[in-house]
Amino acid sequence: MKSGLNFIAIGLFLFAITACKTSKVNKDAVMAGYVSGNYEIECMGTGMDGTQLVKVWGFGTDPEKAAYQARKNAVHAVLFKGINAGKPGCMTRPLVTQPGAEELHREFFNTFFTDGGRYLSFVSMANDGTVDRIKMTSKEYKVGSVMSIRHAALRQELEAAGIIKKLGQGF
Amino acid sequence: MKKQIFILLLMTAWTSLFAQAKKPTLMVVPSDNWCIKNGYTATFDEMGTLKTIPDYKLALQNETDLLMTIGKINTLMADRGFPLVNLETAIKNMEQESAEVSMMSSKAGSNLIESPIDILQRTANADIIIQLTYVINQEGPQRSITFMLQGLDAYTKKQIAGAQGTGEPSFATQTPVLLEEAVLAHIDDFNSRLQQHFDDLFANGREVVFQSRVFDGSPIDLEEVFNFKNEELELGEIIENWISENTVQGRFSTTTYTQNVIRFEQVRIPLYDDKGRANDTRRWLRDLRNLLSKNPFNLTSKIYTRGLGEVWLIIGEK
Numbered sequence: 001m002k003s004g005l006n007f008i009a010i011g012l013f014l015f016a017i018t019a020c021k022t023s024k025v026n027k028d029a030v031m032a033g034y035v036s037g038n039y040e041i042e043c044m045g046t047g048m049d050g051t052q053l054v055k056v057w058g059f060g061t062d063p064e065k066a067a068y069q070a071r072k073n074a075v076h077a078v079l080f081k082g083i084n085a086g087k088p089g090c091m092t093r094p095l096v097t098q099p100g101a102e103e104l105h106r107e108f109f110n111t112f113f114t115d116g117g118r119y120l121s122f123v124s125m126a127n128d129g130t131v132d133r134i135k136m137t138s139k140e141y142k143v144g145s146v147m148s149i150r151h152a153a154l155r156q157e158l159e160a161a162g163i164i165k166k167l168g169q170g171f
Numbered sequence: 172m173k174k175q176i177f178i179l180l181l182m183t184a185w186t187s188l189f190a191q192a193k194k195p196t197l198m199v200v201p202s203d204n205w206c207i208k209n210g211y212t213a214t215f216d217e218m219g220t221l222k223t224i225p226d227y228k229l230a231l232q233n234e235t236d237l238l239m240t241i242g243k244i245n246t247l248m249a250d251r252g253f254p255l256v257n258l259e260t261a262i263k264n265m266e267q268e269s270a271e272v273s274m275m276s277s278k279a280g281s282n283l284i285e286s287p288i289d290i291l292q293r294t295a296n297a298d299i300i301i302q303l304t305y306v307i308n309q310e311g312p313q314r315s316i317t318f319m320l321q322g323l324d325a326y327t328k329k330q331i332a333g334a335q336g337t338g339e340p341s342f343a344t345q346t347p348v349l350l351e352e353a354v355l356a357h358i359d360d361f362n363s364r365l366q367q368h369f370d371d372l373f374a375n376g377r378e379v380v381f382q383s384r385v386f387d388g389s390p391i392d393l394e395e396v397f398n399f400k401n402e403e404l405e406l407g408e409i410i411e412n413w414i415s416e417n418t419v420q421g422r423f424s425t426t427t428y429t430q431n432v433i434r435f436e437q438v439r440i441p442l443y444d445d446k447g448r449a450n451d452t453r454r455w456l457r458d459l460r461n462l463l464s465k466n467p468f469n470l471t472s473k474i475y476t477r478g479l480g481e482v483w484l485i486i487g488e489k
Contacts, residue, residue: 045339046356049247088336089356093363151359152250167251167362170373171194 039073040144042086044126050152052090053126054083057144063133066143068115074147075119078154095155096164105163122154123147192373192442193451197248198256198297199241201230202304202321209234231259236346240303243354244320251362256297265294298325298478299365305350313340318353320361322368326480327378327436332364376419376439379452380481383410383433386473389487392430397467406468407433410484413459414438452482460484 044053056077058070077083080102083090096102102109112118126148134142158164206212206225211233213226231238238259245255276282302321307314315338322332334357338349372378385392393407404412407428415421419439427434440455448454453476463470463486475483 046352049355087339089338089352091359091363093360095363097363097367155359165366165370167248167366168194168253168369170369171192 041077043083043090045087046089047148051148051150055146063141066141071123074123078149078151122150193449195298196256197299199244199301202302205304240350247358315340316349316353331368334361376441379438381435381438382483384485385431386487394430
């Protein structure tokens with residue numbers, strides 16, 4: 001009887017740990033789509049003045065959602081990661097270099113990256129719209145496409161919002 | 172009276188509120204390496220030793236690609252709200268000024284006085300030099316460009332920003348297109364690093380070099396001992412203490428200390444003085460000169476500045 005109780009207690013303990021972990025994962029996913037940092041991005045070259053071309057991948061439950069996530073990822077990479085793979089010609093340093101700025105200006109970025117949000121003004125498909133599509137599981141797609149990011153305009157937007165400084169601000 | 176005090180306070184507050192630090196000037200120049208490799212040099216005899224220096228004027232007159240690259244960088248920097256000094260214009264202005272100085276005279280026939288040091292200082296200069304180097308690489312039918320921008324602090328001699336890399340090899344691309352792509356590819360990374368330097372400047376003060384020297388007609392040198400604030404100290408040590416008290420977090424390092432020269436490097440001076448006004452090396456050092464002119468020192472000294480970043484205090488004469 002005692003060993004049975006012990007078994008139940010251990011079972012409950014393990015269940016509690018699993019529940020906590022799942023809740024953390026869900027919380028991250030709910031926080032904002034752009035928080036997930038496991039996307040792939042590579043430089044495809046320099047575009048016209050103030051733009052750069054990247055190939056970026058997104059994940060989603062259907063190909064359309066994955067394509068939208070890829071757009072977010074492209075803007076997110078220019079803002080917070082820099083583009084360090086692929087051909088030369090892209091910014092290897094991110095626009096936002098202040099540590100913890102993503103958390104500090106959380107409200108701004110949550111609004112910026114909402115579905116259909118401002119981020120869409122700074123990214124566009126760079127080719128005829130063809131995408132690479134991989135079916136990962138029965139419920140997950142991975143979609144990659146070449147996009148053009150207006151990083152100069154993006155920088156100006158962040159400068160206007162006071163998130164990054166203008167070059168030589170204070171002089 | 173109260174009204175006058177109020178107005179004075181208001182003016183002080185206004186000055187403090189809108190005070191801006193002295194803006195450093197930036198200029199793009201081709202590197203010595205590029206000039207020498209492309210044959211744009213001038214040679215002169217300096218006390219029996221032949222010296223080769225870059226000839227910027229000749230390079231700008233002959234190399235359209237160079238002119239275009241400098242122009243592109245200048246345009247992009249102006250778009251960022253940070254216009255640069257244009258090398259070509261600076262050279263022309265310098266020549267024009269030389270001509271005007273030599274021709275100008277008063278109605279009575281007096282000419283302008285210009286010491287050798289004035290002539291020496293009348294050069295195209297900037298506080299930060301953006302040194303440009305590029306090489307066109309040819310590999311079979313393919314061409315690529317290796318491009319390098321170095322932001323050099325003209326006074327501390329430190330590289331404060333940089334961006335470099337080799338572009339994608341291409342079969343058909345012309346040199347101007349390769350160069351334009353290279354500028355577009357690197358300028359933002361370069362500016363990001365430059366901004367980091369400016370942030371450091373605002374946080375820790377402007378880094379300058381300070382030298383204290385002695386005129387040969389001076390009755391004393393820097394090892395002369397004075398009783399100052401109840402301490403027996405050498406003049407050099409008194410200057411050192413003053414620097415420690417008047418730098419951001421007391422940051423400086425003494426690199427040379429002799430009876431005739433003391434050189435302080437990495438001296439971090441505040442961007443604003445105690446009244447909230449923009450500071451520069453001359454303004455910063457004025458208090459030390461005033462201190463030395465009083466008891467127990469009673470010394471005459473001369474402040475000599477080299478741009479925004481280096482200042483000398485020469486003791487003994489004006």
